[in-house]
Amino acid sequence: MVGTLRMASASTKQLLRSSEVIATMVVFPSALLVILALFSDLRWESSAGAVPLIDFWVTGMGVLAVALGNGHAFLATIANYKAGGVLKRLSVTPASPAQLILGKVIPRTVMGMVTIIGFFAVGRALGADLRLEPGIVAVVPVMAMVTVTGLSVAFVIAGLTRTPQNANALESSINFPLYLLTGAMFPLAAFPGWLEEAARFVPYAGLIATVRGVAVEGQPLTDFGPELAIAVAWMALLFAGAAKAYRFVT
């Protein structure tokens, strides 16, 4: 436990000293928000009526900004640990992979939560109809799940590949197609029926639906039982996979 907390503390220091924190928390979300602002007057036409694009995208892209920005930068770090020998050095200590993973995930989860709150606040200032009442706090644990899921995916990919270059290539080929199916950019209702049903089981899809429901519609978390159940199952599966795949020694 002491080792895990110390690892989390050390990870926080490393994060704060890196330029990555600026890129992940400021540059990347800001770039997305600028693009969203350009489309602030557009609306989706669907059977449910017209939906302002900015409402839809601020929530969906906000979640992806956290998952993508955090996970992508993190993947480079942990893939380098493996290729550069940091993991091998840790392997001769009693520290476990799970300890390292938890130690890395804790500060990044906090970072993800802060990022999404900032993202929503700026998004609202740009015209998104988001609720920032006390109920929005319900989004925070959901964003923690987004972060853990994203980082676990990164650990699995780093564990399965030998070099940072291979890790990046695998991540791009898995994540980018997947993001299109999460409902972040297009409503799942617009997909063909079979794809709409399948997409509900994609990691992040349930989390995005939940964040959107809470932030835009003001629904309580309890309305999203099935979505959260799928997300929790993915999170648990990916975390277990991360601890298994990201071994200290190959």
Added chain:
Amino acid sequence: MDRQRDQAVEVQDLVKIYPRPGGGSIRALDGVTFDVRAGEFFGFLGPNGAGKTTALEIIEGIRRPTAGGVRVLGIDPRRELDRVKRLIGVQLQADSYFSLLTIEEILELFGSFYPKRRPPAELLETVGLADKRKAYVRQLSGGQQRRFSVAAALVNDPEVVFLDEPTTGLDPQMRHSLWEVLRRLNRDEGKTIVLTTHYMEEAELLAERVAIIDHGRIRAIDTPRDLIARLDGLGRIEFATSTRVEIADLERLDGIAGAATRSNGREPGTLAPTVYELQVSEPRAAVTSLLSWSEARGVDVRGLEVVPGTLEDVFLQLTGREMRD
């Protein structure tokens, strides 16, 4: 394997076979057996690729052997790896650390993994890096990085310290400075140290006993002095002369076991002097007979030098070849 109370490391018939890329296999270790006594400074000497690191990493629990057994402080690393890890300190051949933590923070972090730990300030003092505690690893020189690796290996106040080629790539001054640190650890703190090296001088100066390994096999284990004493010849005599000398004449002299030239491509007997190298079995008799013979023959002996036997000679004799760097 029965554990002897005074043995820190016991290695029995260790075999490690790696698959060879493209088919077949490589026998990296071929029946390696040795032990290290508690408090001993033990040297593992061999050229690159001899199997030193593989043996060490199996003992440390990083790799699994194909066959054979290991005990560290009486514990089998395959069964109780975490227990072994808490008792040993390891410096890997290519250590790597978190780049955005200071060396003091790295030692604090690594210390938190162990129930028993030494304060970072004390460790940095031990290796002479107290004034660098706020530096990142990349800001240290090569020698300082090696010394820091030693400090990191001591973070849990281990009973046995494994050091894999700790001075490779260092200049002589840095190497001597690190040797002094290692000597103090062994002599003053009583740490058992197992060190791999391909530097003969390092093994000879530091280790109480040395195992010579080549092609995955241990060729000899003994104190450096006894290994050298085992040599057929006890050292060498070197001299230069411009006079033509027959090797057979030199080999017939008392106390000489063998003779060769180091003529650097020049023919013996030409105007440029030729250097002769004599393997010596009886130094006093050899010098006396050589001087008498040269006087009688009118051979102009210059730069006569008696060179004591070294581990290099032992290695050459045991393996039939010189150390490859």
